[in-house]
Amino acid sequence: MAVLDLFCGAGGLSAGFDQAGYDVVGGVDHEDAFAETFEHNHDAQFVEADLSKVTGEAILAELGYDPGDLDGVIGGPPCQGFSLAGAKTNPADERNFLVTNFVKSVYEIDPDWFVMENVPRITTMEDGQVLEYLLDQFAEIGYDTEWTVLNAADYGVPQSRRRAFFVGHKTGEAFEFPEAAFRESRDQQTLFADRRPPRTVQNAFGDLPSLAPGEEKTTYTADPEGEYQTEMRADGTELTNHRAPNHGETVTGRIEKTAPGEKIPYDSWSQKRRLEFGEPAPTLLAGPRPTYHFAHPTDDRGLSVRERARLQSFPDDYLFVGPIAKQRQMTGNAVPPLLGRAVAEAIAEQTVPA
Template sequence: MDIVSLFSGAGGLDLGLINAGHKIVWANDIDRDSCLSYEKNIGSHIVHKDICEVKAEEIPDCDVVVGGFPCQGFSLANKLRHSDDDRNTLYRQFYRVINEKKPAYFLAENVRGILSLDNGNAIKQIVSDFTEAGYRVKYKAFNTADYGVPQSRVRVIIAGTRTDIPKMADFQFPEPTHDKSNWISVGKALKDIPEPEETSKLFNHVYSKYKVTNRNYTGHRKTDPNKPSPTILARGNGKGGVCAIQHPLNHRRMSVRESATVQTFPMNYDFVGSMGSMYRQVGNAVPIKFGEHLGLMLKQLELVLI
């Protein structure tokens, strides 16, 4: 399918969809480093521009629109797309693009907290908005460890199918391929990566010297080498900076390369920017392997659009 990607970041979800056989015809992000990483590794079809300044006619027609939008302002309004809260702007833009381009399907990725935001009213309003726009909407929380990702990362996928498409061709969520009995451990995922101080040709194998404290606090907990990694973070030290997850040996923080491996980026994916920027790009991404599973479900629906 032809896919338009909004809030693309460094391209985690897009690469997964490409691996599943789809074509990203247009992508967009406001972060310059993310766009440079995307262009270097995936393609020049990404546009570095504020989505608020992009007119619908600048975006090519497509079968699917995908993207993840921030949700910080949702609890402040019932009519989210009509709220004056600036933090809802990107939700309104996601809605605008889908409402104007009318793709057959859309997929939105978000944090688990969106389900409980404003006592559950935020997700209800999102479903209501896209139902009004002409879509059958469903949503579900997924732990990416259940899909072969060596990381416990819970994310919500909101999926829409345009109402003129037969119900038998609704987008279906992928079934898990793993469970606790065969989850891939972070120790196994990183076992062949040398220490950053050792000579290697690995890209982005630099790491934060932020102190390892082993406290029961986000970003400070010990990493169990026999379990999937804790969620790779985009932020985490309370001051807006990155707090990288501890290496499975708990002697230092994971490097950018190791964090990207946990996010199932290929080893030759070369990120652009400062160390902090690269950590954020990795932490904001959808794991490639999970993106592939979503893409394979879309693949089953291609015949509907012929």
């Protein structure tokens, strides 16, 4: 099935659909900084476009398709600043372009089905009225839509990351989201005995070489241990994106005094913490600067981009290109490929396309 990724970023959702056997024909984003990373990792064209100013027909024409040609549209439009009042009374309000223009683009591209990913808050904004509005909008353009909130940890990602997913289709048959296969934490051993143990930070990057602040290494020094590390290294021969942030003594001193699993002592930056090997990581953040959010469990430093990518389930042959701040943004904002793959496989199994 041929799909187009809107608001593609680095291509995490595309990677999941690739792994599930789909044909990702293109990625669209308004930031050209994502182009090299997307095109390096996908046999697909990157289209730099602002979907508030460019029609879906124009995007299709650039890729060599007509409306109705593609099986699916996927994407994760940010919802920062979305206002239901603005969406209804002032569609030109820039805060509303990102979400409402996903709806508009789906209508213009006319696929058999779509997948929209977003933060869970979109389902509760304005006491649920935003959710009702979006479902009504999708219904008006011809799609029955199911939604739920999924945790990436349930699908083998070594990170607790909750995201809302909307799947719309024209078949009139209800869509069933994939069942969880892993526990979210070790504390759930009794409650979810039928699920596999959670994948942890140790599973994520315990095989990657130790780094000092500012140090980079390009070769593996240990064999992969376990299923997850073996999968991440399956097609990679050279270690890439494994450079530690270049901290000063003040920062390394703060990290050194912090036990694994604890918050790092800052007056602000309350989300900075030192990871522990025995549990999945908390939700990875993007951040506007080349700083760090999580510290390594044993090295007194922040994470490398490769370690961040491992927490998101990007395989090691997935190369991130560009300034370090952009690489952190790309890894922090991405849909974990394994989560995307689980949704993609559920669509394929249920033959959602009309």
